[in-house]
Amino acid sequence: MKLIYSVLIAICCSSCLLLTASCSGSKSKGVGEVHATGVFTTDSVGYTDSVVVGKASGICSVSVMYPDGKESVLVDSVRGWIGAQLNVRDKKFNTGEDLVRFAVKQQLDSTKAELDAIMKDFPDYESQYDNRWNIGPMYESEKVLTYYSNSYCYMGGAHGGTLFKAVTFKKDNGESIGWNMFKPSDMDAVKALVKTAVGKDYFKAENDSLLEECLLVKLNDFPFPAMPPVMVKEGVLFSYQQYEIAPYAAGMPHCVIPYPVLAPYFSGVVDRHFFYLNLH
Structure with a gap:
């Protein structure tokens, strides 16, 4: 990455x-x-x-x-x-x-x-x-x-x-892909993955209590980023802006979740055929 x-x-x-x-x-x-x-x-x-x-x-x-x-x-x-x-x-x-x-x-x-x-x-x-x-x-x-x-x-x-x-x-x-890459019924599951990845990979927080100390939002209200997710080589990038969920000093929290982890939640916009072609 x-x-x-x-x-x-x-x-x-x-x-x-x-x-x-x-x-x-x-x-x-x-x-x-x-x-x-x-x-x-x-x-x-x-x-x-x-x-x-x-x-x-x-x-x-x-x-x-x-x-x-x-x-x-x-x-x-x-x-x-x-x-x-x-x-x-x-x-x-x-x-x-x-x-x-x-x-x-x-x-x-x-x-x-x-x-x-x-x-x-x-x-x-x-x-x-x-x-x-x-x-x-x-x-x-x-x-x-x-x-x-x-x-x-x-x-x-x-x-x-x-x-x-x-x-x-x-x-x-030429159409853009954003939140529609995921099935609406699976958005809560995707959000949980994002929260976990941001906590462990970005903030290096060992548990939810330590993660919440780093944030301006409550974990129960943990949001998706305002910017839609995008595809990068390693997976799907979720990126927050300054002050969106954390203080200025924290920078821009973000995470990349690998494609295989997210594959079960992809919608028809990114079906499995498209998904595997995209990786090669």
């Missing part, structure tokens, strides 16, 4: 979110070192810019592994999802570079407007706003493709906030 943990650790450290300022980069396999099949390829694009208002400033940086293949339902779905993560919807761009430049400008326009408003009442206000996105594929098999988005935002205060989002797409039709 090396890649999964490196991705999730990275989003808890702002220093790991420093993105390059280059525009279009070289072609590369979308899955990189993860599970390359050579099917889904991407173009590395990035852009960074800043704005200064009085004694305050703002920086925005976006780095994306943008699909460069021929138009298809999968490519369209991935591009649409990337745009949504960057708060860019209902717009089409000729290239990934055009998208990231638009996203950076849009964010900096918003930052400038907010700082302008603050300066009217507090002309000596000093702060350094920071908005960063890093988006790309984290897993690919013959049947599915999983994309992730790490974002970091600092607007003053004690610390910034990070957000991790991911989605699994079916390659044949």
Whole structure:
């Protein structure tokens, strides 16, 4: 689970979110070192810019592994999802570079407007706003493709906030797979597995009492994460955001439950035939 943990650790450290300022980069396999099949390829694009208002400033940086293949339902779905993560919807761009430049400008326009408003009442206000996105594929098999988005935002205060989002797409039709990968009647059983895995694997809690001491929620009210589960090489990833179930210092609790453990609970969306094909 090396890649999964490196991705999730990275989003808890702002220093790991420093993105390059280059525009279009070289072609590369979308899955990189993860599970390359050579099917889904991407173009590395990035852009960074800043704005200064009085004694305050703002920086925005976006780095994306943008699909460069021929138009298809999968490519369209991935591009649409990337745009949504960057708060860019209902717009089409000729290239990934055009998208990231638009996203950076849009964010900096918003930052400038907010700082302008603050300066009217507090002309000596000093702060350094920071908005960063890093988006790309984290897993690919013959049947599915999983994309992730790490974002970091600092607007003053004690610390910034990070957000991790991911989605699994079916390659044949571009549709996303989430909670519907499990049978509705088995959701309680799946939640129990998640609670156990988070307690043992993430918090290293030896019993329920020790686990509850680590949480902001009661074990009887232990929730699923807000982000739908996604497929990765080792199994299904369940990831919580900062403060969702634990204090800021705890980072982003998460777990990966192996496919064989979850196989009995898969719905028709991920039937056994699909399940075994996905693993090879």
